[in-house]
Amino acid sequence: MSKILLEVKNLSMHYDTLEGNVEAVKNVSFNVNSGESFGLVGESGCGKTSVAMTLLQLQPENSIITEGSIKLDGKELVGLSENDLRKVRWDSISIVFQGAMNAWNPVIKIGEQIREAMREHYPQNSKQENINKINELFRMVGLDESISERFPHELSGGMKQRAVIALALSCDPKIIIADEPTTALDVVIQDQILNEIKKVQNLLGLSLIYISHDIAVIAEMTDKIAVMYAGSIVEMGPTKNVFTSPKHSYTRALLDSTPSIKGEKKKLRSLDGEPPSLIDKIDGCSFAPRCPDREISCNPTEHMSLIEIEPDHYVDVCSQGKI
Amino acid sequence: MLVYTIKRFFEMIIVFFLFLIISYLLFNAIPGNAFSSLLLNPLLPPETYQRTIETFGLDKPLFERIQLYIINFFKGDFGYSYIYYPRTPIELIAERLPRTLMLFSIVNVIAFYTGFLVGKILAWRRGSKSETWITIGSVFSYTVFYPWFALMMLWFFGYKMGWFPLGKFLVPEKWYDSPYSSDEIFYTLILFTTVTSVFLFLIFIFTRNIESLQSRRNSRFVGLIILFIISAIYWSNGEASLQRFYAADIAYHMILPTFTVTLVAFAGTALLTRTTMMEVLKDDYILTARAKGLSQKRIRDRHAARTALLPVVTSFIFTIITIIDGSVLTESIFSWPGMGQLILEAVTREDIPLAMASFSFIGILALIAHFIADISYAFxxxxIRVKVEN
Incomplete structure (x- = not known):
């Protein structure tokens, strides 16, 4: 059994805004083992990116972590000082951002932007060592070495995204967070990038947290997934189990809304209503107002918490009536 | 890049010709004419009177006069100054221009540097108390009525506190038995300042490629100390040790005008930097830089400020030109014998050759400033560099 690398426990976080507190992350817990890839799926605004940012402690200034802990390799990250965090960031945990287009500073050469991170974490390296390493990373993600001397605007979207992956790998992190890394790319490039990420992950034995709203991509990329709704995890388990026997109505709805190439043609189902506003405090099951299976005996006023129904397969307690 | 530079250079030349013609026409439109001021000037001997009429074709139609004027301009022949008779405008400008340039280049460098520094710190500390007060102070010095402000500075620091001289370029009593002329000393000062700035620049260029940040900082520090020691040795040996006394006198007179103009000029840069930098700080690559674990200072200086620099540079170039124009005010108030005073004198006493020559030189300066701005912007x-190359 591989050991637990990242342990998130009862994490709750809200944004302090003028209209009130936005409860973006509610009581989220999950573990990522070393070498494992973990998927976080859910619709826009469900708190996926908030979770990702909190893992790096890069959340905006108006966010407040009310409780919970994030342990990376046994080291607590919540409440760590900015200086100590700087050592952890990129060195142990790095991130591939949502918009790779804007992830590069437009006036600094790509190579310099990567070297900058390496200088910070490996001050003893010589310039040549750093350059060699960057070239090696570029080969790994399928880029030409000459890219180091280019400026970001000279690269295509796909190239930028590959370079971002090289950047994320530059300081040998133990875990990479990929936050919708393919959103802005066309399908062909998207597929190439996904393969690149998977290849690199296997090659280097990294852990990966893959965040996406695209359940098909998640299915392809991950060993274990968590489905998020309105800031909480509603179902979590091995990807295969969750896909073959989804236990939560929301997971089923997500799966039903994705077309499949193989098999019979069926009408795609969509959910009525909208995700709840996170400003209002939600008592009990946040999915209840939209739940297509509500008539089945469940208890919508009960607080969300996960129970294990199969080994490693957790589901929101609210849907237990359905099982 | 080269093509772009050449292209810009030719554009500059065309603009320059237009400038020459328009400024000539404007002078031509002044009521009264050159003849009357020539005739009324008792200093001019008849030969000069005749020669002036011939070289400038003052008895010819306008079109020919413009042609003659342009040709004479490139010969460097502006005739004689009416008010300083035996001296030519070129001589006068050669004496005055360095003084203005020296004063205002120092002001510009300091104003830009401090303005940018203050601006980026303001943006970085957004919302803090110090930010609010410094911003209010900057808005004050940006909007203040400049002549009043300069007079107040002169009154307070020069008269009330008595720390600085009340204007002028030097204290004449000190120079009675001086073996050097003030110009000689001033050129030494200019040379010294230029060489020092070039060395400073070279230190930064050569240390740029040092990989480790720690040793980069250290080597820059060592370079600065060496520069300091070398200049100390220079001023304490040989001829320079004799000139030191006089040079210090001039430098002492420069402090208050420099300080005053800098206070007014830096505020615009600071406020603009603050605004652009606050925009830049919202960009995604700032988040990337933070995620990479870079230090706050490095994110601020290398990532945010570097990008925020671009619009600031553009606006600053325009400031340079207003500062050159503003030299008329500054130099009158601080009695600094530079171009500004020369122009004022030439215009109020209808010394047309001198006024035209001075205006042309200021025009050239403004054009060169624009040219440098364009090139440095592409740099x-x-x-922009890519757009330029294609």
């Missing part, structure tokens, strides 16, 4: 922003 600073790689996105």
């Amino acid at each position: 600073l922003d790689p996105r």
Whole structure:
């Protein structure tokens, strides 16, 4: 059994805004083992990116972590000082951002932007060592070495995204967070990038947290997934189990809304209503107002918490009536 | 890049010709004419009177006069100054221009540097108490009525506190038995300042490629100390040790005008930097830089400020030109014998040759400033560099 690398426990976080507190992350817990890839799926605004940012402690200034802990390799990250965090960031945990287009500073050469991170974490390296390493990373993600001397605007979207992956790998992190890394790319490039990420992950034995709203991509990329709704995890388990026997109505709805190439043609189902506003405090099951299976005996006023129904397969307690 | 430079250079030349013609026409439109001021000037001997009429074709139609004027301009022949008779405008400008340039280049460098520094710190500390007060102070010095402000500075620091001299270029009593002329000393000062700035620049260029940040900082520090020691040795040996006393006198007179103009000029840069930098700080690559674990200072200086620099540079170039124009005010108030005073004198006493020559030189300066701005802008922003190359 591989050991637990990242342990998130009862994490709750809200944004302090003028209209009130936005409860973006509610009581989220999950573990990522070393070498494992973990998927976080859910619709826009469900708190996926908030979770990702909190893992790096890069959340905006108006966010407040009310409780919970994030342990990376046994080291607590919540409440760590900015200086100590700087050592952890990129060195142990790095991130591939949502918009790779804007992830590069437009006036600094790509190579310099990567070297900058390496200088910070490996001050003893010589310039040549750093350059060699960057070239090696570029080969790994399928880029030409000459890219180091280019400026970001000279690269295509796909190239930028590959370079971002090289950047994320530059300081040998133990875990990479990929936050919708393919959103802005066309399908062909998207597929190439996904393969690149998977290849690199296997090659280097990294852990990966893959965040996406695209359940098909998640299915392809991950060993274990968590489905998020309105800031909480509603179902979590091995990807295969969750896909073959989804236990939560929301997971089923997500799966039903994705077309499949193989098999019979069926009408795609969509959910009525909208995700709840996170400003209002939600008592009990946040999915209840939209739940297509509500008539089945469940208890919508009960607080969300996960129970294990199969080994490693957790589901929101609210849907237990359905099982 | 080269093509772009050449192209810009030719554009500059065309603009320059237009400038010459328009400024000539404007002078031509002044009521009264050159003849009357020539005739009324008792200093001019008849030969000069005749020669002036011939060289400038004052008895010819306008079109020919413009042609003659342009030709004479490139010969460097502006005739004689009416008010300083035996001296030519070129001589006068050669004496005055360095003084103005020296004063205002120092002001510009300091104003830009401090303005940018203050601006980026303001943006970085957004919302803090110090930010609010410094911003209010900057808005005050940006909007203040400049002549009043300069007079107040002169009154307070020069008269009330008595720390600085009340204007002028030097204290004449000190120079009675001086073996040097003030110009000689002033050129030494200019040379010294230029060489020092070039060395400073070279230190930064050569240390740029040192990989480790710690040793980069250290080597820059060592370079600064060496520069300091070398200049100390220079001023304490040989001829320079004799000139030191006089040079210090001039430098002492420069402090208050420099300080005053800098206070007014820096505020615009600071406020603009603050605004652009606050925009830049919202960009995604700032988040990337933070995620990479870079230090706060490095994110601020290398990532945010570097990008925020671009619009600031553009606006600053325009400031340079207003500062050159503003030299008329500054120099009158601080009795600094530079171009500004010369122009004022030439215009109020209808010394047309001198006024035209001075205006042309200021025009050239403004054009050169624009040219440098365009080139440095392309140098600073790689996105423009590419557009330029294609």
